[in-house]
Amino acid sequence: MKNIDSIATVKVVEGVHELIPGVEAFRHQIHQHPETAFEEIITADLIAKKLVSFGLEVHQNIAKTGVVGVLRRGVGPSIAFRADMDALHIAETNTFDYISQVSGKMHACGHDGHSAMLMGAAQFLSTDQSLQGTLVFIFQPAEENEGGARVMMEEGLFSRFPVEAVYGLHNWPGLEVGQIAVTAGPLMAAFDTFELEIQGKGAHGAMPHDCVDPIYIAAQVINGWQSIASRNVNPYDAAVVSVTQIHAGDTWNVIPANCNLKGTTRSFSASVRDLIEEKMELIAKNICHGFGASVKWTYQRRYPALINSLVEAQIAKQAASAVVSLERVIQDPKPSMTAEDFAFMLEKKPGCYVWLGNGSSENGKNLHSSKYDFNDDILPIGISYWIELARKTLGAKSG
Numbered sequence: 001m002k003n004i005d006s007i008a009t010v011k012v013v014e015g016v017h018e019l020i021p022g023v024e025a026f027r028h029q030i031h032q033h034p035e036t037a038f039e040e041i042i043t044a045d046l047i048a049k050k051l052v053s054f055g056l057e058v059h060q061n062i063a064k065t066g067v068v069g070v071l072r073r074g075v076g077p078s079i080a081f082r083a084d085m086d087a088l089h090i091a092e093t094n095t096f097d098y099i100s101q102v103s104g105k106m107h108a109c110g111h112d113g114h115s116a117m118l119m120g121a122a123q124f125l126s127t128d129q130s131l132q133g134t135l136v137f138i139f140q141p142a143e144e145n146e147g148g149a150r151v152m153m154e155e156g157l158f159s160r161f162p163v164e165a166v167y168g169l170h171n172w173p174g175l176e177v178g179q180i181a182v183t184a185g186p187l188m189a190a191f192d193t194f195e196l197e198i199q200g201k202g203a204h205g206a207m208p209h210d211c212v213d214p215i216y217i218a219a220q221v222i223n224g225w226q227s228i229a230s231r232n233v234n235p236y237d238a239a240v241v242s243v244t245q246i247h248a249g250d251t252w253n254v255i256p257a258n259c260n261l262k263g264t265t266r267s268f269s270a271s272v273r274d275l276i277e278e279k280m281e282l283i284a285k286n287i288c289h290g291f292g293a294s295v296k297w298t299y300q301r302r303y304p305a306l307i308n309s310l311v312e313a314q315i316a317k318q319a320a321s322a323v324v325s326l327e328r329v330i331q332d333p334k335p336s337m338t339a340e341d342f343a344f345m346l347e348k349k350p351g352c353y354v355w356l357g358n359g360s361s362e363n364g365k366n367l368h369s370s371k372y373d374f375n376d377d378i379l380p381i382g383i384s385y386w387i388e389l390a391r392k393t394l395g396a397k398s399g
């Protein structure tokens, strides 16, 4: 292999290296044909065909393009492994030969790599007769923004394929190749969006006494909202309120009638999430009404916080240690305020989501950058992690 050979402590499962050329080719094929939320048709068909060729029982069209492969090995626990398949609306600026062939879309979050690694693990485990139980391989659409995990569950994912626990992973730029971060408890934040339409009264820019200025009011509201994290939330809890859009006005000398604010909030605990929603509405409405404007307020709960369960986090840590050694397992990493829809699955099932080191995040190699690319060097590490996790959860001896 490439760089991971220099990491003495990385122990790729025997037999995985032989699969890598095929897995890498599959990853590049998906990378060239990125598909976004619920439109992962070519990707899903490719995955389904591969799973069938491995002898798995395959189910398609769950949440439109979702694919589930089932590997049954007699009586034993039933465990799910999940990968996401979708790309983003970003125009790729890389120059390698497998660059996106679809204008304005690219795999900028590495879900091509996630699908490829889970595919490699399914291929390897399909020939492993030592497992006892059932493995459910979930290939999920629409992780970005659209909550494909929730839709798969609404369409009966866990009633059709009952499992005791569910595991996921994400490549993580900024963590070294050969490092895996695992923790029990919160790892990624709850993600909500909001919109405030302030309806004032327009006037000539030179005659402010005739108006109810929605821009001035918007400024007061934005300042007021910033008091939530600093004056309402306990300093030991995390909370983010970010106004990311302000839309008002068309020219220099007219005070507009309306101003729209949009943005996002992040939190970990349910009580902080409730507090943010309640205070934002109170502050917005009272300030606007106080200045004589009317309002339309919308707050949408998007993704819950991603919270790993204790027992499954321990199992994930053991699997990670078996591959990268305990000293390269980052325990209790600082959580990220980014969000991940695997959190919906963890609301219903015990489980654990880990970050797999993808190497440097410098020079645009970060998630959602037009220069990002999944690091193929970590394919054998990710596949080995899934295999060790299967061995730990389905009772066979770790090899």
Ligand SMILES: [Zn+2]
Pocket (backbone or CB within 6 Å): 108, 109, 144, 367, 368
């Ligand atoms: Zn992403």
Ligand SMILES: [Zn+2]
Pocket (backbone or CB within 6 Å): 109, 110, 111, 143, 170
């Ligand atoms: Zn992602």
